[in-house]
Each structure stands twice: as C-alpha cells, then as structure tokens.
Amino acid sequence: MFRVHCMHLFYNLSDPAMEDALYEIESMRQFAGLKLDRLPDKTTILKFLHFLERHGLGKVLFQEVNKHLENNGLILR
Structure with a gap:
C-alpha cells in the first residue's frame, strides 16, 4: 500500500x-507488486491515507524515502 500511496502522490x-x-x-501494478485480481479499491486507498495521517507516518516515511534516494545520488521533486 505504501507504493500505491507514493504513486497516488x-x-x-x-x-x-x-x-x-x-x-x-500494468507498470503501476508491477511497481506496487499487485495482481489484477487483488487491487485495492478507492476506499482502501483512502483508509490507508487516513491511517498514515492519524499516526503521523507520512512525513517520516517520505524522509526515509528521500534519505534512501539521496544515498543513491537521486533527488525526488
């Protein structure tokens, strides 16, 4: 779901x-590691966003993503 959330943003x-x-x-499903028969619906996507917000995880996760990218010489804008 985190990869779905990233693409969502x-x-x-x-x-x-x-x-x-x-x-x-297809490339989005592959990036998220999902199969066509097991895709999250719009409600599940929204619930995951609310979960991240409720626990203050969005900023923390993206700081980690940016740190990983920076360590590999990449920047996300």
Whole structure:
C-alpha cells in the first residue's frame, strides 16, 4: 500500500483515479507488486491515507524515502 500511496502522490491522482490507474496501467501494478485480481479499491486507498495521517507516518516515511534516494545520488521533486 505504501507504493500505491507514493504513486497516488507522485501523479496527483484522486482516490478513484488511483484505483482506475491500477486497473489500467500494468507498470503501476508491477511497481506496487499487485495482481489484477487483488487491487485495492478507492476506499482502501483512502483508509490507508487516513491511517498514515492519524499516526503521523507520512512525513517520516517520505524522509526515509528521500534519505534512501539521496544515498543513491537521486533527488525526488
């Protein structure tokens, strides 16, 4: 779900648009490690966002992602 959340943010998609993209775009499913028969719906995507917000994990996780990228000579904008 974290990879779905990242794509959700990177592509600035709504919850329904993220669900649709997972059905339509094979590379997104591959990045998230999902199979066509087991995709999260828009409600699950929203619940995961609320979970991250409720526990203050969004910023912490993205700091870790940015640290990992920086250690590999990459920058995410």
